Amino acid sequence: xxxxxxxxxxxxFVKSILDNLFWFLLIFALIGLPLVQIILFYIEMxxxxxxxxxxxxxxxxxxxxxxxxxxxxxxxxxxxxxxxAFPGFGFAALLAAGTIFVxxxxxxxxxxxxxxxxxxxxxxxxxxxxDGLKLISKEIIIPAKADKPIFWAAxxxxxxxxxxxxxxxPVAPGWVVADVDVxxxxxxxxxxxxxxxxxxxxxxxxxxxxxxxxxxxxxxxxSFEIPLILSLLGVVILTGTLNLSEIAxxxxxxxxxxxxxxxxxxFFITILAELxxxxxxxxxxxxxxxxxxxxxxxxxxxxxxxxxxxLKLYAFAALxxxxxLGGWNGPMIWPxxxxxxxxxxxxxxxxxxxxxxxxLFSQETLNGIVWFVIKTVGVIFFILLPRGVFPRIRIDxxxxxxxxxxxxxxxxxxxxxLGLLYAGVLGPGGML
Amino acid sequence: MSAKLxxxxxxxxxxxxxxxxxxxxQHPGSGHMRIIVQIDGDFIxxxxxxxxxxxxxxxxxxxYRNYILNIPHLERPVIHDSCNVxxxxxxxVEELLGIExxxxxxxxxxxxxxxxxxxxxxxxxxxYGIFLGHSTMFMWPAGDRELLIDLMEKMSGARVTHAHFVPxxxxxxxxxxxxxxxxxxxxxxxxxxxxxxxxxxxxxxxIARTEKTGILSRQDAIRLGTTGSVLRASGxxxxxxxxxxxxxxxELDFQTPVLKEGDSYARSKIPWLDMMESCRIIRNALAKMxxxxxxxxxxxxxxxGGDDSVYKRVESGxxxxxxxxxxxxxxxxxxxxxxxxxxxxxIALPYLLKGEKLGNxxxxxxxLNYWPVEAxx
Numbered sequence: 001x002x003x004x005x006x007x008x009x010x011x012x013f014v015k016s017i018l019d020n021l022f023w024f025l026l027i028f029a030l031i032g033l034p035l036v037q038i039i040l041f042y043i044e045m046x047x048x049x050x051x052x053x054x055x056x057x058x059x060x061x062x063x064x065x066x067x068x069x070x071x072x073x074x075x076x077x078x079x080x081x082x083x084x085a086f087p088g089f090g091f092a093a094l095l096a097a098g099t100i101f102v103x104x105x106x107x108x109x110x111x112x113x114x115x116x117x118x119x120x121x122x123x124x125x126x127x128x129x130x131d132g133l134k135l136i137s138k139e140i141i142i143p144a145k146a147d148k149p150i151f152w153a154a155x156x157x158x159x160x161x162x163x164x165x166x167x168x169x170p171v172a173p174g175w176v177v178a179d180v181d182v183x184x185x186x187x188x189x190x191x192x193x194x195x196x197x198x199x200x201x202x203x204x205x206x207x208x209x210x211x212x213x214x215x216x217x218x219x220x221x222x223s224f225e226i227p228l229i230l231s232l233l234g235v236v237i238l239t240g241t242l243n244l245s246e247i248a249x250x251x252x253x254x255x256x257x258x259x260x261x262x263x264x265x266x267f268f269i270t271i272l273a274e275l276x277x278x279x280x281x282x283x284x285x286x287x288x289x290x291x292x293x294x295x296x297x298x299x300x301x302x303x304x305x306x307x308x309x310x311l312k313l314y315a316f317a318a319l320x321x322x323x324x325l326g327g328w329n330g331p332m333i334w335p336x337x338x339x340x341x342x343x344x345x346x347x348x349x350x351x352x353x354x355x356x357x358x359x360l361f362s363q364e365t366l367n368g369i370v371w372f373v374i375k376t377v378g379v380i381f382f383i384l385l386p387r388g389v390f391p392r393i394r395i396d397x398x399x400x401x402x403x404x405x406x407x408x409x410x411x412x413x414x415x416x417x418l419g420l421l422y423a424g425v426l427g428p429g430g431m432l
Numbered sequence: 433m434s435a436k437l438x439x440x441x442x443x444x445x446x447x448x449x450x451x452x453x454x455x456x457x458q459h460p461g462s463g464h465m466r467i468i469v470q471i472d473g474d475f476i477x478x479x480x481x482x483x484x485x486x487x488x489x490x491x492x493x494x495x496y497r498n499y500i501l502n503i504p505h506l507e508r509p510v511i512h513d514s515c516n517v518x519x520x521x522x523x524x525v526e527e528l529l530g531i532e533x534x535x536x537x538x539x540x541x542x543x544x545x546x547x548x549x550x551x552x553x554x555x556x557x558x559x560y561g562i563f564l565g566h567s568t569m570f571m572w573p574a575g576d577r578e579l580l581i582d583l584m585e586k587m588s589g590a591r592v593t594h595a596h597f598v599p600x601x602x603x604x605x606x607x608x609x610x611x612x613x614x615x616x617x618x619x620x621x622x623x624x625x626x627x628x629x630x631x632x633x634x635x636x637x638x639i640a641r642t643e644k645t646g647i648l649s650r651q652d653a654i655r656l657g658t659t660g661s662v663l664r665a666s667g668x669x670x671x672x673x674x675x676x677x678x679x680x681x682x683e684l685d686f687q688t689p690v691l692k693e694g695d696s697y698a699r700s701k702i703p704w705l706d707m708m709e710s711c712r713i714i715r716n717a718l719a720k721m722x723x724x725x726x727x728x729x730x731x732x733x734x735x736x737g738g739d740d741s742v743y744k745r746v747e748s749g750x751x752x753x754x755x756x757x758x759x760x761x762x763x764x765x766x767x768x769x770x771x772x773x774x775x776x777x778x779i780a781l782p783y784l785l786k787g788e789k790l791g792n793x794x795x796x797x798x799x800l801n802y803w804p805v806e807a808x809x
Contacts, residue, residue: 111571208453212790278565279637287461287563287794389631391638392565394791395474 073360079177087171089163095376096310100128103384110388135303143296147204154201155297155304161193162311169318170245172328172368183244184236187319188229191274194312195221198283202293213292216395217276217283223402224273230410231266234417235323238426244319248327255326259420263413264324266406268382271316273402275309277383279390280398317379318372325375328368336363450477457485461563461794464804467781471790479785481778487808494768498734499525502765504595509772509806511592513552515544516748517806518597520755521768523678523744525599528737528759531729537601538679539721543614544587544596545746546710546717550621551580552749553703556801560700561632563794564641569632576624579617586610599735601728611718622711625704633701642696646784646796649694656780659773660751661702661801666694672747684716696792699799703749734763750774750801774807 075081082088101116105123108115120126142148168183168190170176180186195218202214236242238259239250257264273280284292297305321327337359345354361369393401420426453469456462466482490509494502506521507514519541526533554577561569581591586607588594596603632638648658653666663670671688673681689705691698737759745754751773758767777800784796 107567111568112575113571208451278567281565282791285565285791287565288791290459290461388568389635390566391561391569391632391635391641392791393637394641394789396789396791397640 069355069358069360076360082175082177083167087169087175088167088177091171092163092166092311092314093307095373095380096307096314097128098377099310099313099380099384101125102381103387106381106384107388132303136300138299140299140301141296143205143207145206146296147206150200150204151296152301154197154204155301155308158194158197158201158308159304159311161190161197162308162315164193165190165315166311166318168244169315170248170322170327171318171372172365173245173249175365175369176245179243179245182242184232184242184247187244188225191225191228194274195225198293201297205293205296207296209289209291209295210293212289213283213285213295216285216289217293219395220273220276220280220282220398220402223399224270224406227266227402227406227410228270228274230407231263231270231413232323233410234260234263234413237414237417237421244322248322248329251326252329255324255329257324259426260324260413260417262409262416264320266409266413267320267324269401269406271320271383272386273398275313275316275383277313278387279393281392282395282398285392313380313383314376317376317383320379321372321375325379327375328372330367330371330374332363332367334363334367334370449473455793456482461797463802464808467793467797469785469790469793474789474791476785476788476790476793479782481781483775483778483804483807485808486805490809491768491770494765496764498763499529499599499737499765500731500735502768503598504593506770507593507595509770509809510552510748510750510803512555513548513749513803514593514595515541515548515597516552516746517753517770518595519545519678519746519748520744520753521757522597522599523746524742524755524757525737527742527744528740528757529599529731529735531600531731533601533679533729534726535680536605536722536725537727539717540587540602540606540727541597541679542681542684542717543714543721544584544594544602546713547580547584547587548594549749550707550710551577551584553707554580556703556749556798556803557628560795560798563798564638566632566635566638569628572624572628572631576621579621579624583610583614583617586613598728598731600731601726603728605727611721615715615718618711618714622708625707628704633704639697641792642700642795642799643693644695645792646696646699646788646799647694648699648780648784652783653694653780656783657776658751658780658800659776660747660749661706662699662777662780662799663751664688664690665698665702667692672745672752676745678744678746680717680720683720684713686713686716696795696799699801700795703801736761736763737765745771748773750803750806751777770809772806772809773801774803778802778807 076086084090104127105115116124116127118124119130142151165187167177168180168186170179178186198217198221199214202210202217205211235247235256238256239247241247241250276283282292284294289295294302294305341355342358345352347353449472450470451472453471454466455469456466457464464486466485468480468482469476470478488508490506493505497505502521503518507518510517554573558570558573558577561567561573584594584596585591587610588596588603648656648662648666650667653663653668658666659670667690669688669690672678673686674688686709689702689709691702737757739759739761741756741758743754743756745752747753752771753773754771756767756769756771757765760766781797781800781802784800785793788796
């Protein structure tokens with residue numbers, strides 16, 4: 001009879017944890033804290049209550065907890081917060097993680113099974129975390145004849161490109177990482193990166209199945225990029241701007257999908273193809289070419305590619321929302337912040353608690369975030385749904401769909417937009 | 433120099449346009465075998481199926497065991513279809529030993545055989561679904577298959593390898609109330625498989641992808657010696673249950689579905705239509721079956737055959753399945769040969785894949801109704 005860990009002792013297990021804790025605290029105190037101080041010193045700090053936020057002031061919340069919110073609020077104004085937390089990487093990763101969970105459970109219900117169930121007690125909600133830990137702990141195997149630097153770099157660049165895509169998405173009025181005037185062009189530029197990364201990763205693996213998968217991905221992404229760009233031109237014609245925030249703000253009365261349904265449909269189909277989702281998952285067609293261009297990726301390299309894929313999924317769904325469904329616009333459903341808490345404070349028995357720094361977000365921002373999340377989740381749902389219904393299509397069918405049908409429909413969409421513009425219905429100085 | 437090498441090892445001229453792919457044995461789309469595919473871009477220029485990875489010497493093993501001990505291991509080639517793979521052996525041994533089978537046992541055999549055919553086809557269909565990237569079509573048949581597996585468990589006591597057929601009848605009588613449960617489950621099963629049309633067989637993408645691919649003409653199907661669903665999808669009405677009725681198939685009312693197209697879509701549709709006919713046969717047999725009576729003839733211990741040979745064949749889930757037994761007055765067979773439908777259908781694969789696109793390979797390959805373990809025996 002074999003035992004998994006024959007010399008296991010609980011006391012030693014606890015001791016090893018305490019050991020690790022000791023080293024963690026020591027390293028944190030010697031390196032981490034000075035590092036935090038240095039970072040706080042170098043980033044541009046805002047002014048709170050007439051005082052510049054210095055590292056010393058930032059740490060005063062230890063002595064005075066009532067300063068927490070002002071410091072947090074000032075931190076929220078920094079670029080670091082926007083890039084790392086909201087509306088950048090953290091927000092997108094959270095939505096992507098939720099997407100994976102919903103996809104698994106929804107697909108399971110569709111297929112008359114249970115899906116993730118045990119990990120995390122409640123309906124397997126921690127399954128993704130378990131999978132992530134498993135991927136991190138796995139060995140990374142690199143093919144002997146691989147071009148190692150490129151093979152190593154490709155998954156990282158993939159996540160980087162997906163994160164760059166996220167940075168361009170406006171979530172609420174004023175809440176966008178990079179508010180560039182040529183936002184849509186920047187989106188096209190970022191999308192153009194993905195086939196290059198894919199073919200580099202596939203080719204550098206020096207293996208047959210990844211190579212075929214990479215070539216397929218290249219065909220697919222290049223042939224669907226053209227209808228993708230053309231289908232978005234209708235919106236640009238009507239709004240007269242490439243700035244995504246301005247495009248979202250221009251839809252305060254009605255979303256563009258009302259006037260440009262053809263463009264929306266074309267864009268949705270190209271999204272499915274760009275994301276390699278079923279029925280367009282040819283680059284990862286399991287029964288034909290093992291796992292396509294992901295075949296030789298192992299361990300956390302595979303995990304990174306999956307993370308990048310789901311970030312890309314969120315970014316494309318969000319782009320659909322911004323361009324066609326009105327972005328953050330929607331009826332006001334978020335309740336107004338009770339002003340008494342700011343002016344009078346909360347009365348708790350004999351004392352009155354006053355919380356400076358409230359509210360963290362304005363009512364409009366919160367309402368915008370709620371509408372944006374609702375719409376994005378709805379679009380993601382429709383992106384996930386074909387997986388349970390359709391088989392995979394073939395490469396020749398895919399190419400003829402991309403080159404003949406979708407490009408034609410995209411031009412129809414452009415003519416609709418131009419007609420609306422020259423008839424004086426929409427656009428700058430239009431009737432609506 | 434290359435002339436002296438055996439044919440399989442002959443050196444080939446390297447063409448830079450041609451890439452050789454080893455699909456299998458460790459490939460999600462191959463099963464327990466290898467298909468050596470040579471592709472030019474996306475087109476297959478040559479294909480060489482290479483079975484034999486799961487050869488277990490069933491025929492040789494049979495020469496060292498007596499007629500009763502051969503039962504459990506002979507059903508191993510296709511455990512999902514274990515009653516059908518045992519059927520010709522049992523029929524042959526009965527003819528060798530001169531046993532007359534009770535009427536009720538014949539009906540139970542037909543019911544078990546048809547249930548097993550449905551169980552096999554459901555498994556085959558699940559894999560066909562996932563080969564085409566349709567994960568729902570993997571889960572639904574795999575789940576609905578449990579209905580019939582439960583029935584077989586009630587009947588024989590085992591979920592997959594039943595060892596239920598013995599020379600002289602079946603091992604056990606049916607459990608009480610089996611007829612009602614069987615009728616109810618089979619009716620529900622038939623309702624479920626009709627729902628597959630909406631999600632799979634009428635799916636426009638599936639039809640566009642598999643129609644007019646891998647066409648096997650009527651003449652080629654006969655010339656290559658294919659059998660079962662592949663033959664019937666090419667327009668040849670050939671079913672051993674009709675042509676050479678064994679046990680009580682001639683008393684039952686059923687039809688054999690035949691399609692004329694001969695493409696992957698027709699080949700994938702025939703087993704599905706077969707399952708509906710199987711449900712019909714089961715209902716029919718349940719109605720006509722004698723309600724009581726013996727199900728098994730008592731055999732002598734270590735029965736010996738004469739100096740004789742016998743060849744029996746039945747229609748299994750994959751087509752004609754024959755068993756040739758040579759006896760030399762000993763308790764063990766002198767020679768036992770299984771002639772399986774899988775191997776006959778595999779012969780068509782190089783002809784069908786030549787000139788096809790790589791994306792059609794899984795659908796053409798699996799539509800041949802091929803079971804690698806059975807072909808290797």
